[in-house]
Each structure stands twice: as C-alpha cells, then as structure tokens.
Amino acid sequence: MNARATRAPAAQLAYVLHHYDWSESSLILDLFTREQGRLAVVAKGAKRPYSQLRAVLLPFQRIQVSLSKPSKGDGGPEVQTLRGAEWASTHAMPAGAALFSGYYLNELLLKLLARQDPHPQLFDAYAQTLPLLHASEDAQSQAALRAFELRLLNDSGLLPDLSVVTPTQLPLELERSYVLTAESGVVPPSHAGAHFKGAELIQLQAALLHGSVEALQQACMGALPALKTALRGLLHYHLGHKPLRTRGVMLDVQKLLA
Template structure:
C-alpha cells in the first residue's frame, strides 16, 4: 500500500552544511552527543567536544530549532565498515527565527521526535529538510488553521519521504483512480479506501488528488495550501498512520502535551 522506498545513496560530504539539533545527550562532564538533522547527510550522531564548558562558544549555538552551519570530521570506519560517530569541528548560527514558545514549542519537539523515530541515520532527505525549515516559523502563526496546515503538510512529507504513504490519487487495493464526488478514508492498513457515508473525517476525492499533486510538485507552500481544505480528515487519518508505523508507542511529546492540557483544564 505504500510508495516504493528510495535506495539510499552514498552521501557527498561537504566542507560545511546546514543542520538542526534534534536532541542532545550528555557524553562526559564537558561534552555532548548531538543528534543532528543535516541537509546533505540526513540524521547524524555527532560528538561536540567541550560544548558544556562555560567558556565554550558552542553553548549558545547548539540550540534546537535554530538553523546552523556545521563542519564535521570525516567519518571513521569501524571493524565492520559501519561509519562511526563524527566529531563536530565547528558550528555557527545561520540566521532564522526566534525559538518557539508555548504550544508551538511542544509542536516543535513533536516534529523532532518524529524525525528521530522515523528517519534512518545517514539517509539524506533534502526535501524533508527544507520542509522542516519552512514549517518551524509557521508553528507560531497568528491563525491556528495556518499552523495546523503547516504541521499536517510536514507529517505528509515525512510519511511520503520514508515510503509510508500510499499514492493518494488511487484507491490502494484496486489501484483505480478516485471517483469524482466520492468519499474516501486513509487507513494505516488498507491505504485509500472508499466509504459509503459522508463522514466528517472522510476526504472528498478532489482533496486527496490535490494533496497528491502538491506532494509530487514538491512545493511546501502548495502542500500547506492543499492541507488547509482538509484539516479535520487529515488530523484523524495521519494520527492513525503515525501511530501504526511508530509501533503503537505513544510519542513522549504528545503525552506531555496532554498532561499539560489536563492541568490547565
């Protein structure tokens, strides 16, 4: 039911490259292990030596949701030929927006957790990197619908890039084009399937065709615009798809958001 996955290509290792910090772990009293999302090499594990020292210039740079320009050591090879953890040689702030706040901050960490759990290491996804960069500033959009459309568009791009999304313009089981005026549901197990009743969480055929066209076009803005007209159905179906492919384990960020909402209520 899913798209054919890409065969990972050997990454070209540039001198410097854009990156975001997805997560960090303590490695020693003075150093960190970073999980970086880079445009050229995908998700990488990197050692930032001395980053925890009070006088380190990296302390104010290695922050989540900030676009960086990083330089890395060449990856060494282990005994079995697998690349080892690389060393961060330098990192500079590459400009961008302020850190998200409030609910947008939780949503940003939700995006990071999705990338950590669904992306293999050292598998580049330039289109997904660009979508992430353009989604972050929209999470704080004044209109909630715009922020929701940006989030749904990112989830669609992530599922598409990882081969977990079926062709939205076809009925998955028959591979027949969607019928104009028809109503459809996006199922984790059966893909795009017709529904007889006009359910509030069902898609119109035209909505799915527009979403597929926007995915193929590659424009982040076009995909966000297509999502605006199908937000209720997208929220329900994408939550089911992600839950299914994550192995039915709840995301930590989603659990924290629900706990905070309960406290506020």
C-alpha cells in the first residue's frame, strides 16, 4: 500500500459523537467523519478555559477538522491528534425529545459502526436527519428516524433485500402482506404483528438503492407504525448485549412526566 493511500486527509467534515476525559486538560473524541468513518481523536488542551476548541467540539454541529497521522500505542486502536477544528455549519441544538433522538442516533453509530470504516452516504444521511428532529416527535421526525435506521442497517450489511422473500429470493407480490424479522428477513406473516404490503417494502428498497434521503423519508412516511416495530426488533437483535442507554433514559423521563 503506498503512502498516499494511507495518509489522512488534511481537513475533513466531522461530527462529535462522544467525548471522554483523557487528562485534566484534554479529551478523547469519538468523531464520525465523512472520509474515514469513526475515529478516535485526542484533543489536547480542549478542556482549558481559554481553548478555542471548547466552543467548537459540540455534538450535532458539523465541523471541519485537521488531524495528525495516526499512531498506534500498546497494540490499541489507532489514535490521531486533533490539529484544528472550525465550524462547517451551525444548527440550533435539539431540545426536548429531539435531543434524546439526536443522542439516540449517536449511540447507534457508536455501537454499530466499526472504526476506520467510511460510510459517506450514511454521513450525509445523518447531516440531513438532525435538522428534522423536532421536540413534538411529529410524523416528519419519525420518518427521519426510521429512514436513518434503515440507511444504517443497510450500509452496515444488516438489512436484507426488502424487494424479495428472503428464503426463496422470489419477488414480493404488491398486495400481499409480509413481515420483516431479524432471524428470517422478509417472509409471509405467520402470526399477528407489524405487517407490510409488498408495495411498501419494494418502495423502501427502491429508495435505499436510489440513495436520496428525502425519497427514503417519504417512503417511510407510509409505513411508520410497522417500521418502528420491525426496526426496533432488528436493532435489538444486532445490538445483542449492548442495550441502548438513550432509549432507557428517554423511557424513564417519560414515566416521570406521566
């Protein structure tokens, strides 16, 4: 492999998914970048009161970062050093239920994406989803969440082809009902549950292949209740013993408010 292929880009778009204390003055960031996927990055001096990075390294804000070449230590994962960061765009921070939804997206990325595995289409979907998260949890927000879950599962290789019956690979019938399960994929229903019309699943698959975030969100809008149940089952299955903390916290808050 030549040196040019392994060199980190001089500057790249990124979002801060999470941060950890590294020392009294520094942080380790988990960044989601468009060119390199998830990265572990040391932000030296970022906790100091006069650091210019403090106002930039915020969640849900698109930034442009410059990184050092990666280095390995003690056989652990490659860690790069943050050389600089600046705003690439600014959006109002999510509030209320939208804030939980934003952290939910971040947690999904942290738990389902491997490091150093680029997913530029998923990065673009994340950027387009954040502004659509509303505190009212309206249909647009729900469609945006379901579309992102579908894109994440698809790009991670965890989603079956939605246009065929998984065991036989035969095309779906437009008016027939089907279910989507983690164990069997797309199959005719054998019990009560979240059913989809064949036409709905075919439309979702077409939108995934097209790559348009807006088209996928529109396709989700027509099947929101069934999608929420089916995708929750798929995510729970593939997360295994890594339960989502944000979902648990959100449910606890809802109980308190009730």
